Amino acid sequence: MDVSITFSFFLIFTGAAIFASLALATRQPLIIAYIALGACIGPYGFSMVTDTQLLAEIGHIGIIFLLFLLGLDMQPQALWATLRKSTVVALISSLIFLVMAFSVVRLFGFSNLDALIVGAAMMFSSTIIGIKLLPTTVLHHKHIGELMVGLLLLQDLLAIMVLMVLFSAAGDSSDMGMDLALSMLGLPVLGGAALLVVRYVLLPLIARFDRFHEYIFLLALGWCLGMAEAAKALGLSEEIGAFIAGITIATSPISQYIAVNLKPLRDFFLILFFFAVGARFDLAMLEQIWLPAVVLAVLVLTLKPVTYRWLFKGMSESSNMAWDLGFRLGQASEFSLLIAYVAVAAGLISTEASMLVQATTIITLLASSYIVVLNYPTPIAISDRLRRD
Template sequence: MHSSVFNEISLVIALGAAIALFMRALRQPLIIGHILTGILAGPTVFGLIHADASFSGLSDMGVALLLFIIGLDLSLKSFSRVGKAVFTTALVQISTITALGYASGRLLDYGKTESLVVGLGLAMSSTIIIVKLLNDKKETTRLYAQIAIGVLLLQDVVATVAKIGLAAKSHKGDTLTTLVQLGVRGISLIVLLYVLVKYVVPRLTKALERSKELLLLFSLGWGLGFALLFTKAGFSIEIGALFAGVSLAGLPYSSEMASRLKPLRDFFLVIFFITLGQTMAPGKLSQVVLPAIALSLIVIIIKPLTVLVSMGGLGYTKRASFKAAVAMSQVSEFSLVFLAAAVASGYVRDEVSATLTLTALITFAVSAYLIKYDNVLYTKLEKHLRLFERKMTMVEHRGGSTNYPIVLFGYRKGGHEFIKTFRNMEKKFVVVDYDPENIDNLERQQVNYLYGDATDPELLDELNLSKSKLVVSTIADRETNHFLAHWLNTHNPSAVFVCSSDRAEHATELYAEGAAYVMMPHYIGSEKISTFIRRNGLNKSEFKAYREKHLIDLQTHIDKHLVDPENEE
């Protein structure tokens, strides 16, 4: 048995490597190659895969590691800022597509239960494909990506409830009681995570930082362990792994965890997509091609439109709305799991199953291209996308023709101190933020603002940031500040760039990239630096002494931490 599994995995990986090289030569998405490998290795072509349970287990590990690593880079605060957009978008998108899918099923002469299964299947989007492609583009911390991931989490919750309802109907159980039990188990696991992170994990910090091998094993045990616990509680692997990652996101060694797990993640994810492909060989294709194409159009065209309308109505820019919408343009792998359960229970015929399976295959392929080339598509469709922008965001376009000597990115964390300073200096300034509540607050204060993402190059061009004298970022996100530092170093090296960081080593990196000053907790915050700006103006040379003193203090802090890690705050 051991030899058989080894032989199968070796053959499939060899086949996958050859197809991946071919896809790379054609400059095509590798995900398409992995799914194609699965189809070829499946029972309808070469029949290489027989140890289904082994491949399924390996693919589940890939799913868990992917979501765990994503969770390590996220925080509950980031989700809370886009909570309104997530709930509204998910509600509109799921209800609209489910209803449309149900109506389409009835038109195709499917039964009521079959049509409902089809509707729910079309409404769900693939967490794995979306997160994998966003991660490949290094955009998981972008505004649109956080909204998309939030919507995916709510979709997973809805899918879990639907699966419970299907199981209860099959066994004539009490759905309400099952849902209450699910909620209690979920809350219990979240409380357990909180208690462990609050009281147990800090005691392990010294040991984990001294041994890289122990850190790797702890990361695997934590991520896979909680993914398993959430699965046993009735939730999906994705939800469990993501919560496990988010719970550790604030730890000083979370980045080290992620970097050590990524090679393992990449291998297991290849197995996941191959396994997914080998299950997607629908029979009777000639009978289901046209219905599958019709359902695919709903997923590829109408589903993104619901996201565009929802986010545009909430005041998000057309770029953020478009990129989030494009990300949702496929059927979920969970839809196929739900479909298989419905077939096994006798609620769905093989013909309906084949149609939805082919729909999934079509949308997986098309969405991979849409997500990869979303910036190109946006450029071509930009004029037409203005229909989906609320008037509030038109300030963004008016701002493009004005030069602002001072630009402030982020209002929530210390931004009000800088606004007070800039007004006292009687300097023209603008605030950039993507939180609708902050925008409403700025509008009430009659502050010039632009609504958008700090990492959007098009927005920076509209700002004429290349002519600004002072750029301040109160956003503590590492990737955002690195992006701004690099952009300014390339396009406007004479500008004063003041930014924020929570960690000494990250602050040192920002200084190396040209930051004039990096604000840190417990050292100097927005209040003191704003006073310095008011007193010394916008001259970059005035920051030199401040900068040099801070670099010395940071190096002392880092050296002390290397000697005694427990001193890290």
């Protein structure tokens, strides 16, 4: 039975409040509650909410706002220095994770193409988990925050390239190289155009009408979503466009006001995103892929922290900070889920391989959240000693 979007929102947010209460009472991370709610009332649970594709698209806006708010707190010069330092780590770690996952998947009898795409999906860490579980003061003002942001942005660029290859392979592969080249060219073009618009349009408007808070709120929303759409039109991702929108306006004194006012809106959409993650997972498929999913998840949860610790320690970072970063980035990514959805829809991988990526990603998101929340400072820590904002 189809239900209205209003009733779906009622079920999701009322259920989220109930599940969140239970999670807090039992000292569990809130992200776990949202994913569990999706599995419970989604189409593979009690089927109370069935249009998970729509909810996933709505929830994706939460990621866009997350990157926009992050950009608002960064200066372009600091970002450039961080990206240069993180490039080697991003490339070497991605290759290690690709080879590891490819080998494991092949051992379980999957095809080479299945193993290659699963391996590509395991290269990335979660931007949402990494940023949302890092205290705001650390994220914006400490060296560890700069390193994490630089690494995650480089991984996002690699993920976009993987997705573009998948889209091209599903269509006309003869134009794949040209599409990649145009998209890479689109990044500096988008950044340059954004700087011009901010300097000659947005900042004069903000300076003239900054007394009208509603207007500033609308202007920020329009700028964020407009840049996201512009990035998509150039073959990039909406996340990259939103981050560029944030960082180009970060020099304005009004940027902190925008950041504070958009945080509740970001959280609203992120709840929908995690709900959709749980709702889109077919629990009946677990019987076929549970063993490779568990093996792959355990390897991701152990190998990623060790790899990042080794690479960052090799860059003369302290051992404590290297471990901190490693565990915070020790999971698969929301891009892993997107790669699985795109690849199976294009007929490039088997349904079992797609479910393997989804199961591994969900397991690592859950386990990694526990590891970080219980051992490192986070805004949602159960322990008062570790709670930071």
